[in-house]
Amino acid sequence: MKLKHRFVCVVTFTVIGLLGLHVVLFTGLPNLIPIDPVVRNDAVVGLRDISVGEHPHLRAGRKRLNKSNFTSDADFADANGTLPKSPRGEITHGRDNGQSFVASEPKTGEKDVLRNFKNTKVDKMLLLLTEKSRKKFDLSKFDSLDYLFFLKSLTSRLRKNRNTLPVYHNYKGDTNWERFHLGINQYSLYSPDDSSISSLLKDMNRMPIVDVDMKEGGTQLKLIITFEDEGQALMKPMRYPRSQETLPNHFYFVDYERHNAEIAAFHLDRALGFYRVPPTTGRLLNMTTEIKKFADRKLAKTFFYSPAGNLCFHGSCSYYCDTSHAICGHPDTLEVSMATFLPPEEVANRKTWRNPWKRSYSKHRKAYWEVYDDLCDKVRERPPYNQGRRLLDLMDITIFDFIIGNMDRHHYETFIDFGNDTYPIHMDHGRGFGKPNHDEMSIMAPVLQCCLIRYSTFIKLVKLYRGPQTLSDVFESFASQETIAPILTKPHLTAMNRRVAIILQVVDKCLEDNSVDEVIVDDHI
Known part of the structure; x- marks a missing residue:
């Protein structure tokens, strides 16, 4: 009888041990260890030092992202901790226990709600940047200038020698889509002055x-x-x-x-x-x-x-x-x-790159960058991100995706003929513009972890933040010409302007621990 009981005990403990090993192998060891980040009011990322004695299998000093701080909603507490009212007049509670990236509550009135998202920290940052380098950061002289003229003057500093696709060097396009293919160059898919683009849209x-x-x-x-x-x-x-x-x-x-x-x-x-x-x-x-x-x-x-x-x-x-x-x-x-369509790959081959900040596409697992915040250090060490423009291009994609609310950026493509000194093509945005009242801060992880933004992109956002034209105004100047306009509802237009202010708050946070030249990088693009 005792032997029978012993046999049952052995079998039971063996099964329990195998189940435990299964959990470790398939869910990952870090998921078994509850590591609750310390939420600090002055930090974007909650930090918790893990001592070697406590968990010797984890490297000491590893930082873990505070996921609550990587999510924000449309309504937040202001700088004094006062909870603002939503557009419906309800008192709302933010998810953030720490510092949130928010724009102050807009003024009343439908037009004002669309436009006014000012933040005292951003205003102070812009003032300090102007004092540091008036030539680079003083935009007051452009306040009365139309944004599209400002944009044209900014992009005119691009290098004039724009290499086009070799296959079209000795070819003259007869149709608008062929002219579009002819105009694809090393720095953009088309020129804003190319009249064939508007004709192509009509076609x-x-x-x-x-x-x-x-x-x-x-x-x-x-x-x-x-x-x-x-x-x-x-x-x-x-x-x-x-x-x-x-x-x-x-x-x-x-x-x-x-x-x-x-x-x-x-x-x-x-x-x-x-x-x-x-x-x-x-x-x-x-x-x-x-x-x-x-x-x-x-x-x-x-x-x-x-x-x-x-x-x-x-x-x-x-x-x-x-x-x-x-x-x-x-x-x-x-x-x-x-x-x-872009040119056929037989004549203009493209390379597909995996986005380093790709999500897990799983209901249960998180990607590495969602758990640890040192991915950018690793990315900076390997090509094509260790030199040239590509890492700044990823920051542009990140900002673009944050404004549209796109979490589905798993890969991107470049034209092989242009090598690594070229832009990623922005394609496949069908899952954007889904939540106008929710700002998904996890999309901003690359900018937060690298503390990096392209100078030209930063200046454009500052111009749109200062006004008088907002991002939604410029967007509508293009989109209103569509035969199926309006393309977006007013909540999405409001979200655009709000997110511009939030991006600038992220830059301000990065400047607290890094120099201006490290965060705002001018690569003349």
Whole structure:
């Protein structure tokens, strides 16, 4: 009997031991150790020193990010600790127990709510920068200058020798999409003065369609549209009304893509003077005569009429291509985005790079940078980030993604012909503009961890912060020309201006522990 009991005990403890080993192997040892960061009012990142005696398997002095400090909402306490009211007049409580990056509460009135997000710390930082270098940071002389003229004067300092793609050196384009390809250069996808871009947008908005194909790969349906001049565009259909926000319980990687987010990203890219997003516009399509008529058999057989009498289809893709996720017209009119194709890779090959700050795309695991804040030190040591412009380009992408609320930046591409001294192409923004009342501070992790921003980008943001034109004003000057305008609702326009102020607060925080020349780097781009 005793032997039987001993046998049962041995088996029980063996099973428990194996289960424990399974947990360690599959969840990671750090997840088993509760390391609660100390929240300090004067720090962006909560720090907790882990002594060797306490946990000898963890390197002493490692910093862990305070995740509550990497999340912010639209409403925050002000500098005196007073909780502001939301636009609905409710008292709201921020998630942050430490210092938040916030803009002060706007003045009352619809127009003022859109525009005024001032912060005393940012104002003080700008004053100190002006005193340090009036030539570089004093923008008061530009206050009366229109932002687009200011942007043109700023970008004119770029090197004049803009190398274009070698394959087009001896080629003259006959169509607008060919002229766009001809204009792709080492520093931008197009020049803001290129008249063929506006003509290309009109072509994608009006030109007759002659062929429709499904794009292979991806979790959601995308169609390749061919026009009568043989130009092509990537079409994303409307799934959401403009006012519908990302559901609070949805992860960033399961959200539907928004067609208007692609259009808005293009116009925002123009407003920021990056010119790295392929030309994109909106269009109203007749699903019967412009999609189904030219669809192949595989796509055509997915068309059906809904109980409401609307024409629908779902196509084929990895996840959201079935009857329950169908795309429906009203009754057969569908709003879509059209993004022009880049040159074929056979003639202008591109290299795909993994974003160092890529997310885990898991419900359970976090990426390294979400747990530890030393990733930038590692990134700075390896090419192409150890020299040249690429790390500053990543900071530009980070700022762009923070303004649109895009958490889905897993990879980026560059043209191989231009080597490493070129920009990353900004593509695939369908998961942006989902939460206008929530500022996802984790997107800003690269800037926070590297404490780095490009001088030209910083100056643009300062100009937009000072006014009189705000980022939403400049954005609307482009987006209002769309045939399916308005592209964004007012809460998203408000969020743009609010996030400009928050980015400048991040820079101010970095300047507390680093010199101006280390944080704000002028690479003449």
